Amino acid sequence: MAKTMVPTKGATLEQIKEIIETNNVELLHLQFVDIEGTLKHVTVTARQIDDVAAGKIMFDGSSITGFSPINKSDLYLQPDLTTFAVLPWSVEEDYSEARFLCSVKNPGGTDYDGDPRNVLKKTVAKAKEQGYSISVGPELEFFLFETDEEGRPTAKPQDNAGYFEPSPHDNGEKVRLEIYRTLKQMGFTIEALHHEVAQGQHEINFKYADALTAADLATTYKWVVKTIAKQFGLHASFMPKPIAGINGSGMHVNISLFDDAKQENAFYDENDSRQLSEKAYQFIGGLIDNVKNFVAVTNPLVNSYKRLVPGYEAPCYIAWSASNRSALIRIPNTRGAGTRVEIRCPDPSANPYLAFSVIASAGLDGVNRNVTPPAEVVEDIFSMNQAELDELKIENLPSSLEAALVALGESELIKETLGSHVYNEYTDLKRGEWDSFRTTVHGWELEAYHTKF
Known part of the structure; x- marks a missing residue:
């Protein structure tokens, strides 16, 4: 019989200790993310489990992007027991490793404002005060690239297969299957896995969860995908647009509200022509109104805006539809308890804790x-010319990180959602990124101008 590698829902510390003993866990990785969503961890021995659970493990926050100044650097890690998992790739006969995802605490035990996980926890708590629970189902696409003799990523995709193609054309199938097995052992419920539209592009979908759990799952997913790809001598990239001229990678975010008092999906109304409730329409309206202001968070890279262009199925026009995939926001066909709103502009380079926070707040x-949202757009927006777009008053998303940062700075709602610490650190970081890009002489410029002028 296979050993249990993840605790059951609501497991106690004692049950986790049993799993540690049964699996001969020697090391515990205490994981958290920096302001960009990059996973970090501090590793301790399993015999320190009681101190770990009590939040007594300290680390230097001054070395983490967007965290503490050097004179206030001592921070603590408080593990979320529900995130415990033995790491399948670490398992040997008498040895294994496990991890917890953690929230970051101040020395006095209060939540640290610079922790993206705490930002999402505050958003969830605010929704709870209004009587709602937030459910999120993200869909993260990624590319598999070959590596060179030294293990460095190349620009060559691992295969030339297309959408839904199987082996032998899809050389990534065996990698996806190993990722699937690993995620399943770590407690994921996987719903689908397939080759995506572009060469070397893949997607593995997991079941929706409450917003915080969904962000934990998205963070874990990216880590596992990269780890397993490396075992196959490949590089997995969540860069939004790694190859010019083909589709980029998105992170479609499916989100719904659950009415805690009525114990039902707040977006469903069987009497409406689209079976959507008034709150669903209002939620769509909020996304439409605020998307320009939060796109710097959901699409955080200079490269993100090279995906958000016409011609590659990326939604760059601000519109909604009950079915039209060319719209920025669409309503998947499922109704009843599964009624949800899908926002299609985010990409997988986003910090999921911050992305889900700003989407939910909007x-x-x-x-x-x-x-009240604008009228639904049922026509193919991708095929419209500018005059048709103007007639329907369909606006574009910001076309650059610079423009997105300007729009972010105009929104008190998004500033409040992120909190002053994260907002200031994040915008400083991203302005620096834009300035670095703006002042760099790129290969395209040399090719276009070097001999011409």
């Missing part, structure tokens, strides 16, 4: 202000 803003 939608709830629409609910709180009783916002």
Whole structure:
């Protein structure tokens, strides 16, 4: 019989200790993310499990991007027991390793404002005060690239297969299957896995969860995908647009509100022509109103805006539809308990904790202000010319990280959602990124101008 590698829902510390003993766990990785969503961890021995659970493990926050100044560097890690998992690739006969995802605490035990996980926890708590629970189902695409003799990533995709193609054309199938097995052992419920549209591009979908768990899963997913790809001598990239001229990678975010008092999906109304509730329309209206202001968070790289261009199925036009995939926001066909809103612009380079926070806050803003969304667009937006777009008053998303940062700075809602610490650190970081890009002489410029002028 296979050993248990993850605790059951609501497991106690004692049950986790039993799993540690049964699996001969020697090391515990205490994981958290920096302001960009990059996974970090501090490793301790399993015999320190009681101190770990009590939040007594300290680390230097001054060395983490967007965290503490050097004169206030001592921070603590408080593990979320529900995130415990033995790492399948570490398992040997008498040895294994495990991990916890953690929230970051101040020395006095309060939540640290610079921790992205705490930002999402505050957003969830605010929604709870209004009577809602937030569910999120992200869909993260990625590329597999070959590596050179020294293990460094190349620009060559691992295969030339297309959408839904099987082996032998899909050389990544065996990698996806190993990722699937690993995620399953770590407690994921996998719903689908397949080759995506572009060469070397893949997607593995996992079941929706409450917003915080979904962000934990997305963070773990990216780590596992990269780890397993490396075992096959490949590089997995969540860069939004790694190859010019083909589709980029998105992170479609499916989100819904659950009415805690009525114990039902707040977006479903069987009497509406689309079977959507008034709150669903208001939530859509909130997303439409605020998307320009939060796209710097959901699409955080200079490279993100090379994906958000016409011609590659990326939604760069601000519109919504009950079915039209060319719209920025669409409503998947499922109704009843599964009724949800899908926002299609985010990409997988985003910090999921911050991305889910700003999306949820934007939608709830629409609910709180009783916002009526614009008319649904059922036509193919990708085929429209500028005059047709103007006639329907369909606007574009910001076309660069610089423009997105300007829009971010105009929104008190998003500033409040992120909190002053994260907002200031994040915008400083991203302005620096844009300035670095802006002042760099790129290969395209040399090719276009070097001999011409």
